[in-house]
Amino acid sequence: MSREDYEVVIGLEVHAELSTETKIFCSCPTKFGAEPNTQTCPICMAMPGTLPVLNEKVVEYAVKAGLATNCTISQDSKNDRKNYFYPDLPKAYQISQYDKPLCEHGYVEIETENGPKKIRILRIHIEEDAGKLNHDDFGGGSLVDLNRAGVPLIETVSEPDMRSIEEAEQYLRKLKSIFEYIEVSDCKMQEGSFRADVNVSVRKKGDSKLGTRTEMKNMNSFRSIARAIEYEIDRQIDVIENGEKVEQETLRWDDVSGKTFSMRDKEDAQDYRYFPEPDLVAIKLSDEYIENVRKTLPELPESRKARYLTEYKLSEKDANIITSSKHLSDLFEEASSICKNSKAVNNWIISDISRILNEEEMEPSEIPFNSEQLAKMVVLIDKGTISSSIGKKVLEELFANPKDPEEIIKEKGWIQISDEGAIKEIVLKIIEANPQSVVDYKAGKDRAIGFLVGQAMKETKGKANPQMLNKMFIEELKK
Numbered sequence: 001m002s003r004e005d006y007e008v009v010i011g012l013e014v015h016a017e018l019s020t021e022t023k024i025f026c027s028c029p030t031k032f033g034a035e036p037n038t039q040t041c042p043i044c045m046a047m048p049g050t051l052p053v054l055n056e057k058v059v060e061y062a063v064k065a066g067l068a069t070n071c072t073i074s075q076d077s078k079n080d081r082k083n084y085f086y087p088d089l090p091k092a093y094q095i096s097q098y099d100k101p102l103c104e105h106g107y108v109e110i111e112t113e114n115g116p117k118k119i120r121i122l123r124i125h126i127e128e129d130a131g132k133l134n135h136d137d138f139g140g141g142s143l144v145d146l147n148r149a150g151v152p153l154i155e156t157v158s159e160p161d162m163r164s165i166e167e168a169e170q171y172l173r174k175l176k177s178i179f180e181y182i183e184v185s186d187c188k189m190q191e192g193s194f195r196a197d198v199n200v201s202v203r204k205k206g207d208s209k210l211g212t213r214t215e216m217k218n219m220n221s222f223r224s225i226a227r228a229i230e231y232e233i234d235r236q237i238d239v240i241e242n243g244e245k246v247e248q249e250t251l252r253w254d255d256v257s258g259k260t261f262s263m264r265d266k267e268d269a270q271d272y273r274y275f276p277e278p279d280l281v282a283i284k285l286s287d288e289y290i291e292n293v294r295k296t297l298p299e300l301p302e303s304r305k306a307r308y309l310t311e312y313k314l315s316e317k318d319a320n321i322i323t324s325s326k327h328l329s330d331l332f333e334e335a336s337s338i339c340k341n342s343k344a345v346n347n348w349i350i351s352d353i354s355r356i357l358n359e360e361e362m363e364p365s366e367i368p369f370n371s372e373q374l375a376k377m378v379v380l381i382d383k384g385t386i387s388s389s390i391g392k393k394v395l396e397e398l399f400a401n402p403k404d405p406e407e408i409i410k411e412k413g414w415i416q417i418s419d420e421g422a423i424k425e426i427v428l429k430i431i432e433a434n435p436q437s438v439v440d441y442k443a444g445k446d447r448a449i450g451f452l453v454g455q456a457m458k459e460t461k462g463k464a465n466p467q468m469l470n471k472m473f474i475e476e477l478k479k
């Protein structure tokens, strides 16, 4: 059978670190990047005799995430111990949730080529993060940093509903944008605050039974996730085509070799010896509590998108790109309202800003300039103080060294030449230097004007007013 006869099935478990000030069971700070073991206390270091106290904010954020993803919120929930031994887990168990998660049976909607599709969410539960092992350059051993131990997480488990790499990526992007909108997590993938366990299986098209899955843990870049799924699909099809069976196992994706490697056989739930956490009370939520959390939900991407189509007349495609990130979306709305030219702001975001983000592999939230600075640049172009090609240079400056665009153009001497006399001088100079274009124009080739304007822009390093150039070239050549 060929590859086309197979279908891929993907299910994702996403861990998002919550942006609470303090950890889930103690009052240590959660800030990323501090010196090792400076954000620890006897509780998160698992000293004997210490007791956990559940951070109320964690419950609130998890409920918020559940409501934003159409889940049912459980009014009767609890914590459970998940037992396993690993050096970064000082208690030798993780406090998580087993049979009574806070949120269940939700969905998020993604766009596919066949229209919108619901990806179902099985559950969202709260748990604590583990510490981190740093491999020691001197002693050859490993050092444990417990700053991350006890940082609150929500784990969102999807049903195995995705059928392609694109769908998996769309789902992740959607979930990430929802968590960013509701501000429960900063979702910084490079800092590990949004990471996915990727479950992949293949089956023959038309089969109703799912194939055996493998799982790749802790993936934190869209690119590696796509590459890893692609590799796994090929590998599993080869295994089946060779008459063998895919083993259910945990794999490690290696970005350098572009391959997956076996880590360990998959443990069953019973290997974890789950049992109710005896040091914490049950979590009982009233209707009123849940409704109060619902009231704190901001406008979500879906609704913003609908508004952008009607209110700002954006194209479906542009509205999707802009609302995929809360940061871009806020930037768009704020800058538009300041400069009153939403069309221009839209164009800058979709074209040059997106391109730079891509090239620099930056997240929208890392954009260093603010909406006021972007708006000011648009106004400078609208007023004719700078040309749009100078605008591109100003934008690059805003990324490199953000400040008031007016200051940038003064410092760099980028103010547009709109003085008639100066423009005329340039036009005459360019005409004299390009006699062939003059002949071409007189022979009816209107395109020659474009070439001459281009030469004049080059001569002035993009500073001449292009409309004036255009007009004056035509006037001169018609003489």
Ligand code: ADP
Residues within 6 Å of the ligand: 009, 010, 011, 012, 013, 157, 158, 159, 160, 161, 199, 200, 201, 210, 211, 212, 213, 215
């Ligand atoms: P575990 O914690 O043991 O990995 P979970 O039930 O928490 O188990 O998560 C299983 C994940 O794997 C879910 O996201 C689910 O959608 C996905 N999954 C289950 N079966 C398959 C399969 N046959 N192919 C692909 N994904 C699957």
Ligand code: ZN
Residues within 6 Å of the ligand: 023, 026, 027, 028, 039, 040, 041, 042, 043, 044, 045, 150
């Ligand atoms: Zn602590």
Ligand code: MG
Residues within 6 Å of the ligand: 013, 197, 215
């Ligand atoms: Mg798993």
